[in-house]
Amino acid sequence: xxxxxxxxxxxxxxxxxxxxxxxxxxxxxxxxxxxxxxxxxxxxxxxxxxxxxxxxxxxxxxxxxxxxxxxxxxxxxxxxxxxxxxxxxxxxxxxxxxxxxxxxxxxxxxxxxxxxxxxxxxxxxxxxxxxxxxxxxxxxxxxxxxxxxxxxxxxxxxxxxxxxxxxxxxxxxxxxxxxxxxxxxxxxxxxxxxxxxxxxxxxxxxxxxxxxxxxxxxxxxxxxxxxxxxxxxxxxxxxxxxxxxxx
Amino acid sequence: xxxxxxxxxxxxxxxxxxxxxxxxxxxxxxxxxxxxxxxxxxxxxxxxxxxxxxxxxxxxxxxxxxxxxxxxxxxxxxxxxxxxxxxxxxxxxxxxxxxxxxxxxxxxxxxxxxxxxxxxxxxxxxxxxxxxxxxxxxxxxxxxxxxxxxxxxxxxxxxxxxxxxxxxxxxxxxxxxxxxxxxxxxxxxxxxxxxxxxxxxxxxxxxxxxxxxxxxxxxxxxxxxxxxxxxxxxxxxxxxxxxxxxxxxxxxxxxxxxxxxxxxxxxxxxxxxxxxxxxxxxxxxxxxxxxxxxxxxxxxxxxxxxxxxxxxxxxxxxxxxxxxxxxxxxxxxxxxxxxxxxxxxxxxxxxxxxxxxxxxxxxxxxxx
Numbered sequence: 079x080x081x082x083x084x085x086x087x088x089x090x091x092x093x094x095x096x097x098x099x100x101x102x103x104x105x106x107x108x109x110x111x112x113x114x115x116x117x118x119x120x121x122x123x124x125x126x127x128x129x130x131x132x133x134x135x136x137x138x139x140x141x142x143x144x145x146x147x148x149x150x151x152x153x154x155x156x157x158x159x160x161x162x163x164x165x166x167x168x169x170x171x172x173x174x175x176x177x178x179x180x181x182x183x184x185x186x187x188x189x190x191x192x193x194x195x196x197x198x199x200x201x202x203x204x205x206x207x208x209x210x211x212x213x214x215x216x217x218x219x220x221x222x223x224x225x226x227x228x229x230x231x232x233x234x235x236x237x238x239x240x241x242x243x244x245x246x247x248x249x250x251x252x253x254x255x256x257x258x259x260x261x262x263x264x265x266x267x268x269x270x271x272x273x274x275x276x277x278x279x280x281x282x283x284x285x286x287x288x289x290x291x292x293x294x295x296x297x298x299x300x301x302x303x304x305x306x307x308x309x310x311x312x313x314x315x316x317x318x319x320x321x322x323x324x325x
Numbered sequence: 326x327x328x329x330x331x332x333x334x335x336x337x338x339x340x341x342x343x344x345x346x347x348x349x350x351x352x353x354x355x356x357x358x359x360x361x362x363x364x365x366x367x368x369x370x371x372x373x374x375x376x377x378x379x380x381x382x383x384x385x386x387x388x389x390x391x392x393x394x395x396x397x398x399x400x401x402x403x404x405x406x407x408x409x410x411x412x413x414x415x416x417x418x419x420x421x422x423x424x425x426x427x428x429x430x431x432x433x434x435x436x437x438x439x440x441x442x443x444x445x446x447x448x449x450x451x452x453x454x455x456x457x458x459x460x461x462x463x464x465x466x467x468x469x470x471x472x473x474x475x476x477x478x479x480x481x482x483x484x485x486x487x488x489x490x491x492x493x494x495x496x497x498x499x500x501x502x503x504x505x506x507x508x509x510x511x512x513x514x515x516x517x518x519x520x521x522x523x524x525x526x527x528x529x530x531x532x533x534x535x536x537x538x539x540x541x542x543x544x545x546x547x548x549x550x551x552x553x554x555x556x557x558x559x560x561x562x563x564x565x566x567x568x569x570x571x572x573x574x575x576x577x578x579x580x581x582x583x584x585x586x587x588x589x590x591x592x593x594x595x596x597x598x599x600x601x602x603x604x605x606x607x608x609x610x611x612x613x614x615x616x617x618x619x620x621x622x623x624x625x626x627x628x629x630x631x632x633x634x635x636x637x638x639x640x641x642x643x644x645x646x647x648x649x650x651x652x653x654x655x656x657x658x659x660x661x662x663x664x665x666x667x668x669x670x671x672x673x674x675x676x677x678x679x680x681x682x683x684x685x686x687x688x689x690x691x692x693x
Contacts, residue, residue: 080360133530153536161530166527169526176338184329184535184536185536186536
């Protein structure tokens with residue numbers, strides 16, 4: 079494996095009984111890349127992302143994440159990755175400061191680190207007024223940005239974002255992507271799934287999953303050229319239409 | 326270790342910020358003790374009775390005095406003849422009548438035998454039984470005292486003694502039961518709900534992706550409930566001693582250790598529940614139906630196990646509360662030591678290890 083490869087996946091498969099959720103997917107993600115992981119509902123994106131995070135055990139195949147083998151070194155992988163799930167995952171009955179402290183704490187950050195991280199994060203997100211308020215009082219967009227910052231708290235090598243901008247307004251989505259670019263700029267690999275095709279345009283490379291398989295993988299520019307489509311949306315619709323699985 | 330402490334701290338935030346949880350945690354033991362202590366009691370207090378004294382001698386006067394002094398009875402004075410008894414019973418003025426025959430003292434001293442008639446309103450047979458038992462106990466008590474003063478050559482001594490609970494107090498019975506119930510609810514239900522809630526909210530995923538060791542998650546979830554249960558054990562014991570006058574006869578250290586052991590047993594049960602369900606409602610239902618009801622029905626606290634059909638008696642053996650109830654009764658009320666409860670303790674320890682091992686094994690490190 080090359081030093082500049084963050085994720086390497088070969089024929090990774092996940093079956094639930096007779097149902098093959100993820101069918102022999104193979105791809106590489108370069109270090110510092112923003113990798114878009116697209117697919118219709120039920121295409122197997124979440125299952126794939128969960129396997130890479132160690133939440134779900136693959137049925138077969140090979141994978142290395144952050145240089146560690148998914149089957150042998152799952153514990154080491156955990157220290158090197160950040161994860162933001164579809165569901166909002168901060169504690170609503172804790173304040174912003176307490177949430178940061180908790181997540182920093184379970185990743186083994188020192189009190190000093192937690193304090194300085196809290197200060198810089200609060201400053202960056204302009205949450206000075208809210209830092210000691212309960213998270214449930216925040217609007218959704220802010221919560222999502224906060225979740226992302228919390229996932230980045232321990233400076234992971236790779237961050238997995240599972241539909242991070244679902245239900246968020248366009249301005250906040252734009253701000254969110256600015257944060258993603260900043261993270262990628264510091265060398266963090268970003269693995270992101272989304273339903274918004276304008277967001278797919280922001281990615282360095284995009285893979286499109288249909289029925290558990292990766293049907294296309296390239297830069298947005300190259301994909302549009304190959305499928306002779308004016309936009310990523312068109313590319314996606316052409317591919318997703320072939321899907322046999324329902325939602 | 327530090328990660329673990331962060332986790333415990335977070336659990337305390339959850340607990341302290343949820344008013345409903347706090348009400349259940351601290352309100353429940355209090356209300357249970359008070360309800361069982363003062364309202365739901367099968368004791369009979371201040372029952373109105375009539376006494377017909379056809380002998381009017383020093384012995385009957387003394388017995389009547391003792392009956393009047395008892396807090397179980399309230400003697401209705403204006404009933405003076407046999408004819409007045411029937412209407413008094415019918416109108417529900419009295420529940421019990423005690424009739425001394427003529428020449429009571431004479432019979433007692435010269436024939437070594439005297440009888441007292443007791444007439445009870447047996448529409449409620451349990452109350453009637455209890456009342457006549459109380460009255461009999463008072464009369465026998467008098468007889469025993471008298472025996473010390475006068476030499477009776479041939480007294481037939483009918484010795485009825487209410488062991489361990491001479492005043493036949495209901496509280497002696499339910500304090501151990503309430504303790505089992507409260508610990509069951511606080512530990513099993515609250516722990517399982519708190520774990521399942523994290524699954525429902527999606528925070529469990531983030532925790533499982535993080536490097537924290539799963540067993541730390543489990544223990545961190547148990548710690549706050551363990552501490553709160555200790556507080557509850559303390560408050561129940563204090564309430565029973567100072568409000569309900571149920572003394573702790575046995576060794577306090579032994580009693581508290583047994584309570585803490587049972588707390589861990591129940592925490593294990595809570596973990597087990599949380600590992601088989603993903604929804605808070607189901608966790609709550611399982612706790613109520615699967616744990617709370619058997620605790621009430623099959624622990625021997627409400628219904629004596631000896632009176633149950635054999636299959637139920639066998640089933641009752643798997644109810645942890647049954648063993649705990651026995652231990653607490655033995656240690657707290659009878660005042661006996663460890664050698665009388667070691668078998669039951671061992672059973673509880675075995676159950677605890679079983680629950681913990683199974684639930685730790687089942688705790689899903691990976692979500693499927």
